[in-house]
Amino acid sequence: MPTVLIEEGFRFFFYSRENAEPPHIHVEYGDKLAKYWLDPVELAVSRRFRAHELSELRERVLRYRSRFLEAWNEHFGA
Numbered sequence: 467m468p469t470v471l472i473e474e475g476f477r478f479f480f481y482s483r484e485n486a487e488p489p490h491i492h493v494e495y496g497d498k499l500a501k502y503w504l505d506p507v508e509l510a511v512s513r514r515f516r517a518h519e520l521s522e523l524r525e526r527v528l529r530y531r532s533r534f535l536e537a538w539n540e541h542f543g544a
Contacts, residue, residue: 470537471530476523478534485542491534493523502527504535 470491471478477494484490489504498514500523507527512520527534 468537468541470534473526476526478527478530480538480541482541489535489538491527491538493527504531504538507531 469479493500500512501510
């Protein structure tokens with residue numbers, strides 16, 4: 467489960483065996499979880515995040531999108 471970034475308590479990661487899915491990033495913050503597709507950036511699933519938190523979280527994903535895609539492609543050899 468490679469962690470790509472930890473910022474202000476948010477952990478951005480993906481699972482090593484998810485290469486059958488399009489590029490995405492999981493986000494964990496305490497007991498809250500979310501998953502965002504990266505191309506285009508869209509919320510796939512969320513647990514326990516509130517709507518306003520998801521808006522802020524999407525901005526973080528957009529800010530680091532290229533870094534996440536680079537890590538994804540490096541890990542999965544795309």
